[in-house]
Amino acid sequence: MIRKILLIFKRDLKVSVRNFITLYIIVVPIIFAVIINVFSPGINDTTVEIVLIEGENQQQGEFFQQFAKVEFLDSLDELEERIKRRDNIVGVIPDKKDDYFILTQGNEPDYVVDYVKNLVSFDHYNINLEDSQAEIVDYGRDIPPLKRLMVNVATIFTSVLGGMIIALNIVEEKTDNTISAIHLSPVSRLGFIAGKSLIGVFVPVVGTFLMLFITGFRDINYFHVFLMIGSSCVISIMVGFIEGINNDDVMNAAGNIKILFLPLFGSVAGAELLADKWQPFFYWIPFYWTYKGNNLVLSNSGTWLDIIKYSGIVLGISIIVFIVLAPKIRKGLE
Amino acid sequence: MKLWYSFTKELNLSSKSWYFYIELGMAIVLLMVLLFVVPEDFDSKSEEYIYLDVPEIVKARYRDSLEDEDLDELYQIIEVEADNKIFQAEFYETEESKIYILDSMEALNAFSSVERVPTVHIRVNEDNQIIHTYYLQGYETQKLKNLLLVFQNRKAGYDLIEDYSDNISVKSLNQNIEPLSDRESIIPVFLTFNGSLMSLFIIAAYIFLDKNEGIIKAYAVTASSVWHYLLSKTGVIIVTSIVTSLIITVPIMGLQANYFAMLLFIITSGFFAASLGLYITSFYKDIVQAFGVLYIVIVIMIMPNISYFTPSWDPDWIKIIPSYVMLQSFKEIISINGNITYVLVASLGFAVLGLDIFILANHRFKKTLTL
Numbered sequence: 001m002i003r004k005i006l007l008i009f010k011r012d013l014k015v016s017v018r019n020f021i022t023l024y025i026i027v028v029p030i031i032f033a034v035i036i037n038v039f040s041p042g043i044n045d046t047t048v049e050i051v052l053i054e055g056e057n058q059q060q061g062e063f064f065q066q067f068a069k070v071e072f073l074d075s076l077d078e079l080e081e082r083i084k085r086r087d088n089i090v091g092v093i094p095d096k097k098d099d100y101f102i103l104t105q106g107n108e109p110d111y112v113v114d115y116v117k118n119l120v121s122f123d124h125y126n127i128n129l130e131d132s133q134a135e136i137v138d139y140g141r142d143i144p145p146l147k148r149l150m151v152n153v154a155t156i157f158t159s160v161l162g163g164m165i166i167a168l169n170i171v172e173e174k175t176d177n178t179i180s181a182i183h184l185s186p187v188s189r190l191g192f193i194a195g196k197s198l199i200g201v202f203v204p205v206v207g208t209f210l211m212l213f214i215t216g217f218r219d220i221n222y223f224h225v226f227l228m229i230g231s232s233c234v235i236s237i238m239v240g241f242i243e244g245i246n247n248d249d250v251m252n253a254a255g256n257i258k259i260l261f262l263p264l265f266g267s268v269a270g271a272e273l274l275a276d277k278w279q280p281f282f283y284w285i286p287f288y289w290t291y292k293g294n295n296l297v298l299s300n301s302g303t304w305l306d307i308i309k310y311s312g313i314v315l316g317i318s319i320i321v322f323i324v325l326a327p328k329i330r331k332g333l334e
Numbered sequence: 335m336k337l338w339y340s341f342t343k344e345l346n347l348s349s350k351s352w353y354f355y356i357e358l359g360m361a362i363v364l365l366m367v368l369l370f371v372v373p374e375d376f377d378s379k380s381e382e383y384i385y386l387d388v389p390e391i392v393k394a395r396y397r398d399s400l401e402d403e404d405l406d407e408l409y410q411i412i413e414v415e416a417d418n419k420i421f422q423a424e425f426y427e428t429e430e431s432k433i434y435i436l437d438s439m440e441a442l443n444a445f446s447s448v449e450r451v452p453t454v455h456i457r458v459n460e461d462n463q464i465i466h467t468y469y470l471q472g473y474e475t476q477k478l479k480n481l482l483l484v485f486q487n488r489k490a491g492y493d494l495i496e497d498y499s500d501n502i503s504v505k506s507l508n509q510n511i512e513p514l515s516d517r518e519s520i521i522p523v524f525l526t527f528n529g530s531l532m533s534l535f536i537i538a539a540y541i542f543l544d545k546n547e548g549i550i551k552a553y554a555v556t557a558s559s560v561w562h563y564l565l566s567k568t569g570v571i572i573v574t575s576i577v578t579s580l581i582i583t584v585p586i587m588g589l590q591a592n593y594f595a596m597l598l599f600i601i602t603s604g605f606f607a608a609s610l611g612l613y614i615t616s617f618y619k620d621i622v623q624a625f626g627v628l629y630i631v632i633v634i635m636i637m638p639n640i641s642y643f644t645p646s647w648d649p650d651w652i653k654i655i656p657s658y659v660m661l662q663s664f665k666e667i668i669s670i671n672g673n674i675t676y677v678l679v680a681s682l683g684f685a686v687l688g689l690d691i692f693i694l695a696n697h698r699f700k701k702t703l704t705l
Contacts, residue, residue: 067480127495
């Protein structure tokens with residue numbers, strides 16, 4: 001039995017590698033990881049942004065750079081263009097006398113403008129870090145929350161991709177009419193399903209572990225990670241089967257997969273942005289629980305009980321979905 | 335004439351397909367998300383958690399100054415939860431922040447360590463100086479730390495400095511440009527991805543479907559030419575994009591958007607995207623094989639979004655990615671006094687590029703009929 005399941009898995013792997021999909025889907029998490037690594041240093045900068053005229057006052061520029069993200073542009077026109085963009089960057093520009101004025105877009109929060117005003121006057125009066133009456137204590141947690149969020153979403157995405165491979169494989173088998181042929185072979189239907197599913201676990205697990213390693217999540221509990229990916233794979237696999245079985249052509253599959261991404265991003269946005277009273281609206285979405293569980297795993301603050309709870313809920317939802325759809329899946333494979 | 339006929343036939347056929355309704359449904363869902371889930375402007379009030387470990391007289395002074403800033407000039411005693419424990423806190427809401435004065439060091443630790451929010455412990459040291467201790471997580475940049483430190487410089491509160499800072503004049507560029515609200519500025523993203531870029535994938539899916547069924551080969555023996563077929567497919571997709579884009583835009587933007595420019599831009603950018611899709615498609619036998627390339631294209635096309643939302647990251651190479659231009663154009667289209675010249679130039683560019691790629695694709699399709 002196990003040997004037959006592995007045979008099907010091996011065959012799928014071979015076919016997928018030949019089509020480069022698996023390769024791509026394994027490469028995608030690495031691309032995600034690299035992108036996340038490239039961006040996250042920039043994400044850290046939650047301080048003030050200032051734009052100055054290049055070479056106008058070098059000492060002032062250096063002073064500001066201690067505290068703020070400073071950009072230098074060549075002309076006043078470029079400066080205005082830059083300020084008009086969506087973020088809260090503020091220009092500091094010399095006026096006719098020896099002083100400076102502040103150029104804003106007009107929609108910045110007051111505190112941003114106040115910060116810059118203060119910095120200009122601190123520079124004028126030479127007030128610096130000496131004589132500060134403040135201390136800073138930190139907990140040594142060097143991974144910013146936004147990076148955690150991106151890795152979390154990328155992880156869920158990767159498990160959905162696993163489901164997509166299954167869907168594509170099944171659609172392919174259908175067009176080649178090999179599904180009916182498999183019934184003549186000694187593989188049982190359950191064995192067939194299990195064999196087909198293996199690739200949907202293998203690819204996300206490998207992809208996610210690579211991604212976590214590259215993005216620097218090395219001190220987390222990898223067994224927790226495995227539990228969370230495993231449970232979210234179950235739901236993706238199920239979706240993969242359903243997509244594969246219900247769609248005779250890629251056209252409809254493309255449309256349906258688009259619908260699938262909506263609850264994914266919706267539950268992340270819901271968990272992050274909405275108040276507590278709205279949360280129950282998302283309870284039915286497995287990705288919501290995966291997201292919350294992953295968050296605990298990635299911040300290394302989840303207990304075993306938490307992880308079992310979250311992966312259990314995901315698994316529970318999957319089982320309910322399976323029970324409802326089992327007859328359909330069975331019929332589809334006939 | 336023949337082109338018109340095959341276009342209307344395609345339109346008629348696709349209006350009966352499941353896919354067409356998914357597109358419409360999706361547009362309505364996106365609209366609902368914008369209207370009911372995305373707030374007009376994100377709540378950007380910062381939250382500050384402070385524990386005042388100072389003599390009562392100093393505390394009273396803090397309270398007074400906070401109450402002056404408070405919206406209703408009164409504070410409330412509320413219960414806050416951290417680390418599964420309930421604490422009492424004084425709550426002040428100013429125009430820009432929510433301030434919680436915590437009642438114990440334990441509460442402060444619960445917030446900073448477990449809930450992972452920045453907190454401040456204010457105390458008096460042996461020399462009778464007021465010391466601010468900031469509890470941070472560890473990922474904050476040195477710049478932010480420096481900023482916190484310099485604001486607590488002994489001299490920073492001198493009247494001389496405050497006067498100087500109050501007298502710095504602030505000029506604002508925005509006399510006649512109304513910036514888009516947070517909700518409105520999401521629209522270009524939806525338009526770019528639901529409209530223009532989806533064309534690329536949908537046309538690929540369409541063509542593979544027809545390839546499987548041998549329709550392209552059949553075209554070779556009809557009186558109509560292959561480019562008629564390709565163009566009518568493109569036309570159908572552009573019509574779908576126009577409808578879905580209008581569904582999303584009209585209820586939110588009303589008359590503010592420049593619909594003429596929008597129509598023009600959807601047609602040209604959709605034509606470009608569809609031609610690109612056709613060209614990519616012509617190299618592969620089925621969608622499974624084309625999947626990888628399409629995937630890489632989608633990842634590249636997503637990158638400009640990051641720059642759209644964080645304008646400080648805007649390298650030159652990202653500006654040549656078509657979705658960057660699409661995002662910018664849609665933004666100009668829906669803004670008051672948007673830069674329509676930019677949109678027109680971009681439209682022209684997409685039209686010319688699209689035409690070139692279309693000719694290439696047509697050439698490939700003619701050659702590879704046997705694929």
